[in-house]
Amino acid sequence: MKFLASIIGAMTPALLFAASETGTKVAHWIFDESTDTQIKMIITSAVMLILIIIIATEKIHRTMAAMLTGAMLILITHTLGNSYEMFHFISFQEAFVGGFHNGVHHPPAVNYDVIGLLAGMMIVVGVLSETGVFEWLALQLFQKSKGKIWPLIVLFSLTTAIVSAFLDNVTTVILVTPIAIQITRILKMNPLALLIPIIMASNI
Numbered sequence: 001m002k003f004l005a006s007i008i009g010a011m012t013p014a015l016l017f018a019a020s021e022t023g024t025k026v027a028h029w030i031f032d033e034s035t036d037t038q039i040k041m042i043i044t045s046a047v048m049l050i051l052i053i054i055i056a057t058e059k060i061h062r063t064m065a066a067m068l069t070g071a072m073l074i075l076i077t078h079t080l081g082n083s084y085e086m087f088h089f090i091s092f093q094e095a096f097v098g099g100f101h102n103g104v105h106h107p108p109a110v111n112y113d114v115i116g117l118l119a120g121m122m123i124v125v126g127v128l129s130e131t132g133v134f135e136w137l138a139l140q141l142f143q144k145s146k147g148k149i150w151p152l153i154v155l156f157s158l159t160t161a162i163v164s165a166f167l168d169n170v171t172t173v174i175l176v177t178p179i180a181i182q183i184t185r186i187l188k189m190n191p192l193a194l195l196i197p198i199i200m201a202s203n204i
Contacts, residue, residue: 039086047073070095121174129178138182149189153197156180160201169202176202 047069054065073089081088090109093099098108128134141159145152156176164172180194 035086040089044073044089117168118170118174121171125174125178134178134182138179138186141179142183142186147187149187149193152183153194156194157197157201160198161204164202164204172202173199 051065051069054060055062060068074092074095076087077089077091079087081091091099094106095109098106141152141155145155156179160172160176163175167175176198177195180198181191184191184194
């Protein structure tokens with residue numbers, strides 16, 4: 001269930017980003033875009049802000065919040081969007097299949113390649129966790145650092161940076177995080193002390 005929730009949660013921000021069209025137009029939309037496009041960008045930006053606030057306050061589970069906001073934009077498109085261009089954000093077909101809008105072909109907003117990669121890596125990590133390889137690696141790093149926090153952080157950062165040179169940062173974090181969690185459980189320390197340096201090192 002958690003795996004399915006992660007996949008759904010990963011899909012919805014893609015819908016919001018595609019609907020807002022901010023990727024290439026953020027710098028000049030005020031001057032160059034039509035009124036309809038400006039209104040669409042304001043509305044979708046407001047929806048994203050509301051989503052961030054809901055996730056930050058944890059009033060609703062983040063996966064449910066992402067699903068509801070994405071569904072809301074699709075619902076508006078299939079109701080008000082049929083009559084008014086300014087309310088056409090993204091249709092169900094454009095989101096999951098792709099298609100034509102205003103004579104322009106658009107690929108699906110959901111990037112199935114990325115979702116497939118993440119799903120595959122999660123499966124690999126799940127299988128490896130049953131073999132005990134993460135416990136073994138955690139023990140090796142723990143012995144190298146002699147149980148000291150700062151050397152441990154440096155070792156994790158270096159390991160993450162080296163791995164991320166060959167894999168993308170998301171895959172690297174998925175692989176390294178279980179090792180960090182194992183060590184933090186052994187040392188009874190806050191996992192953020194290792195996870196934040198890992199995230200930073202994966203983007204080097």
